[in-house]
Amino acid sequence: MNINLQHLQSFLNQNEIPKIKGKPKTFLGIAKQPHYENVLSNIYAFYFNVNEVHQLKDLFISSLLELFPDKQKAALSDFSDFYCDTEYTTLKNGRIDLLLSNDEQAIIIENKVYHHLDNDLFDYWKTIKVSDVNKIGIVLSLHPVSDIKHPDFINVTHLDLLKKVMQNLGNYLLEANDKYIVFLKDLFQNITNLSRSYMEEKELKFYFDNKTKIDQAAKFKFAVRDHIVSEIETAGEILDGIKLYAPRKASLLSKRARYFQSQVDKNLMIVVVFENMMEHNTFFMGVEFKDDCLKNRERYKNVAFTDEENALIEKTGFFTNTNMQWAHFAGVHIPVSDHDVANLSTFIIKKLKDEQLLSIFNKLNAFLKSEKSITINQN
Helix, strand or coil: CCCHHHHHHHHHHCCCCCCCCCCCCCCHHHCCCCCCCCHHHHHHHHHCCCCCCCCCCCHHHHHHHHCCCHHHHHCCCCCCCCCEEEEECCCCEEEEEEECCCCCCEEEEEECCCCCCCCHHHHHHHCCCCCHHHEEEEEEECCCCCCCCCCCCEEEHHHHHHHHHHHHHHHHCCCCCCHHHHHHHHHHHHHHHHHCCCCCHHHHHHHHHCCCHHHHHHHHHHHHHHHHHHHHHHHHHHCEEEEECCCCCCCHCCCCHEEEEEECCCEEEEECCCCHHHHHEEEEEEEEEEEHHHCCCHHHCCCCCCHHHHHHHHCCCHHHHCCEEEEEEEEEEEEEHHHHHCHHHHHHHHHHHHCHHHHHHHHHHHHHHHHHHHHHHHH
């Protein structure tokens, strides 16, 4: 592998790699509905309703009014006792996403997330029969919209509205219903996730400015993982009475574990889970059963284990585990040093012996072999 380690070390010493924060999960995201406009409209209608169980009263409407231009803010400053309607039918059979209105005043909200603004806003405006000076149209969008083709509609972003709501929230907390505060915070995070890209421009700039060195570091990381896998597989080739099993390369399991299968019964194996070795300097080794070997688990209590072996077995809860696909019979997490990883095959074999895992495996192997011999003789 053609990587100049000295140059790579110098780059890492002189540069702090940006930490990618990503986007926190939200309940709407988990439900796979973070960007559906009708879902968001229904949530907004709930919070705009001053009489709803959230007990946040006029938090949303007062926060929205703060974002209005002075002229409209003055005309609607006493806006109260209004209804909240979603999917309100227009004169031309269109749909107003969210309508806040009373007999004399109205706020017409067109909710946009990813869809292009091609709605007939003049139809929306004419549908609402209140004085023009006492109503306003809003395009509530994810990102700023500059080409609104109606003089009485203004643009407010979802994030600006929710930021204003969160700024004003403190004045309403004492009487608010805690459950709906949690929902509101989740809504705010969801809107924040939608409004911002996964990575910031400065993070992307760092990558493109240092692409060659970063690619080298990535290749070096993969080379270390390849070394770890190769050493584990070498240990599997050295051990007697087993057959190395490597999951398909395309599977996620191939990047986290290798198995040493018993040649007596393939459902008895030693597993080496290496996925945490590179980041946390530790890995897991265990004796594992699968499928048919998990039937009638109590029979393994007939195997003569030492006190030290039994102590290791008890930690896994094998005899109370009800999983019939796989279960660890015994296992241990093992810390590693740089030296250990460099000589990993030798280290693995030593630890299998020192931690009693190999002796447990051999006793189970002999037990299964005797069971099969009895069955053959009976037949």
